[in-house]
Amino acid sequence: MSLSAPRAVRVRAPGKINVSLRVGPLRPDGYHAVASVYLAVSLFEEVTATAAAEPGITVRVDAGGPLSIPASGIPLGPENLVARAAAALAGHAGVQDPAVDLVITKHVPVAGGMGGGSADAAAALLACNELWGTGLSAAELASLGSQLGADVPFALTGGAAVGLGTGDQLTPVAAEAPLHWVLVAADTGLSTPAVYGRLDALRSEAGAVAEEPQSADPAVLAALAPGNAAALASVIHNDLQPAALSLAPALDEVLQRGRDLGALAGIVSGSGPTLAFLAADGAAAARLETALRAEGHNALAVNGPAPGAEPAVPADNS
Numbered sequence: 001m002s003l004s005a006p007r008a009v010r011v012r013a014p015g016k017i018n019v020s021l022r023v024g025p026l027r028p029d030g031y032h033a034v035a036s037v038y039l040a041v042s043l044f045e046e047v048t049a050t051a052a053a054e055p056g057i058t059v060r061v062d063a064g065g066p067l068s069i070p071a072s073g074i075p076l077g078p079e080n081l082v083a084r085a086a087a088a089l090a091g092h093a094g095v096q097d098p099a100v101d102l103v104i105t106k107h108v109p110v111a112g113g114m115g116g117g118s119a120d121a122a123a124a125l126l127a128c129n130e131l132w133g134t135g136l137s138a139a140e141l142a143s144l145g146s147q148l149g150a151d152v153p154f155a156l157t158g159g160a161a162v163g164l165g166t167g168d169q170l171t172p173v174a175a176e177a178p179l180h181w182v183l184v185a186a187d188t189g190l191s192t193p194a195v196y197g198r199l200d201a202l203r204s205e206a207g208a209v210a211e212e213p214q215s216a217d218p219a220v221l222a223a224l225a226p227g228n229a230a231a232l233a234s235v236i237h238n239d240l241q242p243a244a245l246s247l248a249p250a251l252d253e254v255l256q257r258g259r260d261l262g263a264l265a266g267i268v269s270g271s272g273p274t275l276a277f278l279a280a281d282g283a284a285a286a287r288l289e290t291a292l293r294a295e296g297h298n299a300l301a302v303n304g305p306a307p308g309a310e311p312a313v314p315a316d317n318s
């Protein structure tokens with residue numbers, strides 16, 4: 001390593017909500033094809049990569065943040081997505097005996113349907129690429145990232161995008177004015193595979209035959225482009241919502257409460273259980289956040305689109 005190489009690099013990457021999520025039938029390969037409209041929001045994970053004296057990849061989690069996220073349930077071994085990201089980058093770029101300590105500052109709910117682990121992986125890829133001077137392009141990082149999780153490429157790019165395939169075939173879309181949301185985090189997470197499994201079971205019980213989605217809902221894209229919250233409220237949609245509500249029925253009441261307190265619309269974020277309420281503007285979001293907190297909910301006002309993975313603070317070059 002040259003003397004000018006940074007010793008520590010800190011990168012932040014956003015959590016996401018799906019303002020529209022259409023899910024196809026279970027495919028023979030075990031995946032579901034989706035047509036997703038992703039929106040990155042201003043709730044960021046941070047990963048700090050520090051050069052270590054001894055070879056190895058270590059992981060530590062600092063949890064808390066504005067939603068008081070607990071660190072429990074996050075693996076600290078090689079299966080953590082930041083460790084897998086660092087190992088994948090080292091393997092791809094030929095870094096011998098990688099030596100890095102990775103610290104995650106966790107703000108996105110764990111197993112919350114906001115792609116927090118994917119944001120961590122995206123941040124780790126960018127941080128290690130900088131720390132090791134491996135110089136992979138954005139496209140190469142996205143390709144490595146898609147092998148770690150379907151939401152990783154989006155966490156790298158941020159903004160707003162349509163995701164097809166398993167969600168990793170991304171096309172950026174216009175979102176020219178910020179939209180204001182209030183997130184409500186749940187006490188416990190939901191397993192993404194369990195929610196997809198419940199969707200398949202509910203469809204089969206109902207004799208419903210799902211079609212493979214080919215494109216995102218044009219009405220959603222038309223409302224998203226100018227940041228028209230009222231128009232978006234009438235078209236946001238999540239095929240996974242009935243499955244998430246069937247696994248966590250208490251969420252239904254919170255969804256209704258958010259609407260009663262002034263949200264234009266409320267939706268389960270991805271596979272849940274985090275809820276996302278759409279507000280008319282920033283002031284309405286602040287009022288809704290206060291009202292939901294007064295009733296004991298773990299609520300946070302955010303906005304989107306937010307930028308993708310990027311340096312968080314000046315790197316420590318000491």
Ligand code: ATP
Pocket residue numbers: 073074075079080081082104109110111112113114115116117118120121151189190192270271272
């Ligand atoms: P999805 O991207 O499917 O919406 P999610 O947001 O619901 O995922 P995550 O918080 O990304 O859920 O994590 C899902 C599981 O992945 C966790 O329960 C945990 O076991 C595992 N995991 C591995 N690495 C991480 C990480 N860095 N942060 C959080 N969870 C991780």
